[in-house]
Amino acid sequence: MIFSYGKSRIEIPDEYGYVYYATFIAGxxxxxxxxxxxxxxxAGAFIGDFTIKVARKAKEVVAVEPLPWAFKLLKRNVELNELKNVVLVNKALYFTDGLKVKIRDNGVGSRVDEKEGEIEVDTVTIDSLGKFSVVKMDIEGAESEVFKREEWLNYVRLLGIELHGEGNIVRIPRYLTSKGFSIKEMTKTDLIKNAIRNIVTHPLDFLKAETRTKTIMRTMSREYKVPALSNENLVRIVYGKRIVNARSTVI
Incomplete structure (x- = not known):
C-alpha cells in the first residue's frame, strides 16, 4: 500500500500499516x-518511514538497515520521494566494522541472532559513517553493542532510542545522563498531543490511512499498542537532549 503524509509518500507492506501511524500520526x-x-x-531505518519524514528538513540523512528486503523497500521509498540527501547503508550497526553477523528476519523486529539468524550481513560503526547531530536508533537490542564505543556521542545534540531488555533500559539512560543529556519518555499526554497535531495537519491523508487499516480503532480496542508507551516485552523509547552547558563537541 502507498500511504501519504503531506508531500511524503511511502510504500508499506499490508502487514506493517501501523508503521505509518507510529511515525506520522503518533509521532x-x-x-x-x-x-x-x-x-x-x-539507525534501523527499516522501510524508511523516519528517513522520509525528516529528509526534507535535514542537511543529510544516513539510513542504516541490514535486512535485505526492507533495505530494497527503503531504497524504493527514497526514490519515490526523489530525495537526494539520503545515504543508504545495507549493514548492521555494531561496535566494530567488518564483522559478519547473522540477522533473524522478524520483519520490523529483526535482530542480530547468531544461533537462529538466517541472513549474514556486514557490521558498521557509527564513527565510520560520520558525525551526527541527531540520532534515531531502533536496532532491536544491538544498542548495547553500539554504546561500547562512545566517540560518536560527542557530536550528538538529540537522540531517540528504542531500548530492548531490562539491562539496556536501566543502563543506557543512566549513561546518557552522565554524558550530559536530559532524558525523557513519551507519556500518554504527549501521544495524544502528537496525534491531534499530526492528524489536523494532514486530515485527508489520515482518513485515507484509517479507512484502509483501522489502526486507531484497533488501538482503542487494545488490539494494537504504541511501542513508545508499552511496558511489555521490556521495550521502551527514551529521548535524550544535550544540556547546553554539558561538555560536547560541535559539528
Whole structure:
C-alpha cells in the first residue's frame, strides 16, 4: 500500500500499516526536532518511514538497515520521494566494522541472532559513517553493542532510542545522563498531543490511512499498542537532549 503524509509518500507492506501511524500520526520520534543544519542518523531505518519524514528538513540523512528486503523497500521509498540527501547503508550497526553477523528476519523486529539468524550481513560503526547531530536508533537490542564505543556521542545534540531488555533500559539512560543529556519518555499526554497535531495537519491523508487499516480503532480496542508507551516485552523509547552547558563537541 502507498500511504501519504503531506508531500511524503511511502510504500508499506499490508502487514506493517501501523508503521505509518507510529511515525506520522503518533509521532514516536517527533521529539527529534530536526533543522536544515542537522546530519541525521536513522539507525534501523527499516522501510524508511523516519528517513522520509525528516529528509526534507535535514542537511543529510544516513539510513542504516541490514535486512535485505526492507533495505530494497527503503531504497524504493527514497526514490519515490526523489530525495537526494539520503545515504543508504545495507549493514548492521555494531561496535566494530567488518564483522559478519547473522540477522533473524522478524520483519520490523529483526535482530542480530547468531544461533537462529538466517541472513549474514556486514557490521558498521557509527564513527565510520560520520558525525551526527541527531540520532534515531531502533536496532532491536544491538544498542548495547553500539554504546561500547562512545566517540560518536560527542557530536550528538538529540537522540531517540528504542531500548530492548531490562539491562539496556536501566543502563543506557543512566549513561546518557552522565554524558550530559536530559532524558525523557513519551507519556500518554504527549501521544495524544502528537496525534491531534499530526492528524489536523494532514486530515485527508489520515482518513485515507484509517479507512484502509483501522489502526486507531484497533488501538482503542487494545488490539494494537504504541511501542513508545508499552511496558511489555521490556521495550521502551527514551529521548535524550544535550544540556547546553554539558561538555560536547560541535559539528
Amino acid at each position: 514516536e520520534w517527533d521529539f527529534l526536532r530536526v533543522n536544515n543544519n542537522d546530519v541525521v542518523l536513522d
